[in-house]
Structure formats: C-alpha cells, structure tokens
C-alpha cells in the first residue's frame with residue numbers, strides 16, 4: 001500500500017491522539033469518573049458546613065463522579081436511614097459519611113461492610129471499630145483546641161476566665177476541641193472555664209447563650225469567649241455588643257473554622273483569632289475511595305491541616 005504525504009501525517013496524528021485520549025480516560029478513572037458515591041452530610045448548621053458541602057459537590061462534578069447527596073438535618077437517624085437506603089438499592093460503589101455524633105454507628109457500618117460497600121468517614125469521627133471503615137479524612141480537633149488555648153494563654157499572660165461556647169454535644173468536633181483546650185489551660189492555674197454551654201455550632205444559638213451568660217454573670221469577670229466555631233463566635237459578638245461591651249477588647253474572642261465572615265469581623269476589630277478548618281476534604285476522600293477500590297492499603301487517618309490566624313492578611317498570605 002502506498003502512503004501519500006497526507007495519509008502519513010494523519011497516521012502520525014492518530015498515533016499521538018489515541019494514546020493521549022486513552023491516558024485521559026485512565027486519568028479520569030483514577031479520579032473516580034463513573035463511580036456512584038453516597039454522601040451523608042450532617043446538615044447546614046454553619047457557614048463552614050455549607051462551604052464543605054459545596055466543595056464536595058463541585059469536586060464530584062469535576063471528577064465525573066455521580067454523587068448521591070443526603071442532608072440529614074442534624075439527625076443521626078436520618079443518616080442511618082440514608083445509608084440503609086443506598087445499601088438496599090445496591091447502587092453505590094462507596095459511601096462518604098460526615099457523622100453528626102460519635103456513638104451509635106456500629107450496626108449500620110457493619111451492614112455496609114457485610115455488603116462490601118466501603119465507607120470513608122469525613123470531618124467528625126465515629127466511635128466504632130476501625131475495621132468497619134476504610135479511613136477518616138479530617139483535621140485534628142484536639143490540636144485545634146490546643147492552638148486556641150495556646151493563643152489565649154499567651155495573649156493574657158496566663159490570666160483569664162473563659163466562657164466556652166460548646167458545639168454539638170457528643171460530636172467529635174466539640175468534644176475534642178474541648179479536650180485540647182482544657183489540656184493546655186490546665187497548665188495555667190489562673191486560666192479557667194467559668195461557663196460552658198452548647199450553642200450547637202449555630203450562630204443564633206451562640207448569641208442566645210452568650211446573652212443569657214452576660215445577664216447572669218458580671219461581664220467584668222469574663223476575659224474571653226472560646227467558641228467551638230466561628231458562627232457561634234459571631235453570635236456571641238452580637239450579644240457582647242448589645243450588652244454595651246466591646247468584643248475583642250473587653251472580652252477576647254477566639255474560635256475555629258476561618259470562614260469569610262470571621263475575617264470581616266477581624267477587620268472590624270471584633271474578633272481576635274480563629275483556627276482554620278479546611279472545607280476541602282472531598283478531594284482526599286474521593287482519592288481514598290479510588291485507592292481502596294484499586295486494592296491499595298490506606299492509613300486509618302488522612303489528616304487535613306490548618307493554622308491559627310489573627311488577621312486576614314496572614315490568612316491570605318498562606319493561600
């Protein structure tokens with residue numbers, strides 16, 4: 001067969017294009033393209049949670065993953081029901097679970113394991129046998145509490161009465177942040193938590209709780225608020241202002257998440273510090289699903305880091 005110049009060029013182009021598209025296909029598969037993954041999300045109690053949901057949905061779309069999203073509206077029962085429905089339908093390759101609280105997961109995780117459906121835990125932890133899930137992608141909540149306490153101790157030279165705005169009781173994010181914070185202040189005899197009440201990670205509840213504490217406690221005896229998330233801190237700041245006090249001056253404010261609103265609040269001089277919690281856990285969670293399905297061994301914890309920030313400029317400089 002005789003090749004014209006043109007057909008030779010076409011053949012060369014074909015040789016270049018075919019492996020390239022094959023490689024592209026492989027790359028997409030490595031990203032999880034074509035997989036169906038159930039994502040059981042806690043709800044939308046905070047701005048951080050909403051950013052996290054949006055980031056997971058966007059990441060799935062970019063990778064060509066068919067994401068089945070379920071919003072549990074703060075209910076563990078809803079989360080368990082969603083997981084059971086996915087298992088019954090038999091149409092998920094994996095499940096990503098952001099658990100509202102730590103306890104009560106053994107049965108449903110065992111059901112998933114029995115059906116060979118891998119479960120990846122994201123963000124908050126479960127108090128269950130480690131063999132029942134593949135891995136957990138999360139920050140270190142204890143470390144976040146320690147960082148907040150270390151900043152406060154330094155700022156007050158180890159003299160401070162703290163109001164703690166607790167997150168959801170029984171959730172790893174709240175329990176571990178408390179543990180880390182308490183661990184560090186225990187080293188300083190003049191730093192103590194004088195009030196601790198839950199605001200469930202919700203802005204309006206943070207405000208209500210702080211208003212009630214300010215009405216029952218002499219505000220001059222309160223040195224700082226440690227809020228388990230930025231939303232409750234922002235609620236508390238509103239209550240502090242309504243009580244005629246100056247937030248971040250009369251009462252110091254330190255919290256966790258690093259949402260955009262908290263930097264606006266810092267710009268206004270009303271918040272002192274926040275510990276970053278990255279909302280970008282979808283990528284590592286999807287990578288874990290793909291790696292597991294490819295037969296790879298994974299560590300039981302895939303950490304996601306974050307620092308403490310006292311200004312927007314410092315935060316932006318780290319991006």
Ligand code: AHR
Nearest residue numbers: 046048049124173201229
């Ligand atoms: O589990 C993480 C916590 O949950 C975030 O800090 C808080 O904002 C959220 O709702």
